[in-house]
Amino acid sequence: MRKYEIMATGKFRIKTTNDWNTIFYRFKHSNQFDIECSTGIQIPNKRWSDSKQEVLSTNDVNYTDINSRLKGLDSSIRKEYENSKLKSETINTSWLKEKINIYFNRETKNVDVDAIIFLSNYIVAFIEEAKTKKTRNNTLIKHRTIQHYTTTLNKILAFETHTRSKLKLVDLSLNFHTKFIEFLETEQKLNPNTIGGYVDDLKLFCNNADKKGIAISKEFKLSEFYTPSNKTKDIYLNEKEINQIYNAVFEQDYLDNARDWFIIGLRTGFRVSDFLKLTPKNLIDGFIEKQTLKTDFPVIIPIHDQVKAILEKRNGDFPRKISDQKFNDYIKIICKEIELNEMVDGAKIAPIKLKENGKEVIHRKKFDKFPKHELVTSHICRRSFATNLYGKIDTLTIMKITGHKTESQFLAYIKITPREYAEKLKTYWKNAQIA
Known part of the structure; x- marks a missing residue:
């Protein structure tokens, strides 16, 4: 039987x-x-x-x-x-x-089990692992990168609160992608580039989970699971404007001090976190040498005549130390004083009415036309440096100073307008005829 x-x-x-x-x-x-x-x-x-x-x-x-x-x-x-x-x-x-x-999409309270099922729990585990993980160059992952992962986690938690549903890794479908982007646009009032940063992090988390053999929706690999972006309208200062700043006379000591730092930033191409920390120890045989904070990459650059004059004016020392925030505040005043009032497309932080964490008003980037001086921030130094040198010396040399790894990244970074390209061609033809 x-x-x-x-x-x-x-x-x-x-x-x-x-x-x-x-x-x-x-x-x-x-x-x-x-x-x-x-x-x-x-x-x-x-x-x-x-x-x-x-x-x-x-x-x-x-x-x-x-x-x-x-x-x-x-x-x-x-x-x-x-x-x-x-x-x-x-x-x-x-x-x-x-x-x-x-x-029923409820946490089990078993950390290991929840981390392979629920998205937010997986991200928490990913972040903890990232804190001690080494990169290909055998260095720890940057603190600011960990911070961005944490911000992405917070956006996911906000989305779950909004939808009243806890996300599983298997839920990361194209439908989720559409709803998440819509939430960040309409509820969080974020711009496409900022949203793109969060989507890029999600793709990183998904790839990591997929490689570990964890059950996850494969739709994150589809082209439709795209990274939102918009063409940034960042500004830069041309040589004429930089010389205006250099030659301006400011009676207030704090503006004179900030202007000198401004010129040093514009003529070195360093990030603000690097050039505001320069000391006489960085002056070596007519060069400025600095181990940059973001890339840990040593940068050596010759001292520009304007920087040399500032150092001589200050008996071989750099200007008085100021914070990044005060620097940003003061250079806007400086550019307003020299009347950089041209209306240009750009974005700046503006208060908007939005409830977040119980607060009624928060700040987001607003895209519009503004007087140029209102859009000036510390990052204009590095961008102006790269843009003004492009076409005058070889691109690889500029990239070694700015830290861009690919030419495509570099070309997207510099801000030469179509008219300026046309002016360059006009000048070239004129010089060719004279020759």
Whole structure:
């Protein structure tokens, strides 16, 4: 006689007769185990059919949705049980509770389990791992990179609060991509480039999870799972404007001091975090040498005549130290004083009405036409340096100073307008005719 294997069985039931009663799920297999856990779902009294294993018609709950979810849970538990045989898992009450929580998108409180199922939990684990992870160059990941990962995590948590749903890694579909971008645009009022940074992080997290063999939606690999961007309208200062700044006379000492730092930034191409920290120790045999903070890359640049004059004016020393914030504030005043009032396209931080973390007003970038002096920030130094030298010396030399790794990145960074390119060609033809 053929022997049939006894299958594990699952059954839902109500234990009480209160006004509202919790549905429990009992899962057993002959004498191997008999376990039971709450599903966390409650229904009104006398609306449960034990024979039909379903919630009866009622206006108090969405009974059709509950019935559908219960059938799905039973199917899921059976599937998980079959999978457990391959993993030699212990089937007990904790196992069942964990599987029920996973099915209903609830955290299991098991850190390792939650980290391979839920997106936000995975990102938390990713960030912790990144804090001690080495790059290909055997250096630790930059603190600002970790900070950006954390900001992306916060945006995901805000999205989950907005949608009232906890995301699983398998939920990262094109539909999620569309809704997440829409949320960041309409609710968070973020610009495409900022959103693109968060999407890029998500792709990084997804790739990492995929390589580890963690179950995840593969739709993040599709071209439709794109990174939003818009062409930035950053400005730069041309040689005429820089010379105006250099030759301007400021009676206020704080502006004179800031102007000197401004010229040093414009003539070295360093980031503000680097040039504001220059000291006489960085002056070596007619060059300025600096180990840059962002790239840990040593940069050596000859001293420009204007920088040399500033150093001589200050008896061989650099200007008085000021903070990045004060520098940004003062250079706007300087550019206003020399009347850089041309209306140009750009973006600047402006207050907007938006509720975030209980606050009514926050700040976001606003794109519009502004007087040029209002758009001046510390980063204009490095961009002006690169833009003004482009076409005068070889591109590789400029890239070695600015730290751009590819020419395509560099060309996207510099801000020469179409008219300026045309003027360069005009000058070239004129000089060629004279020759």
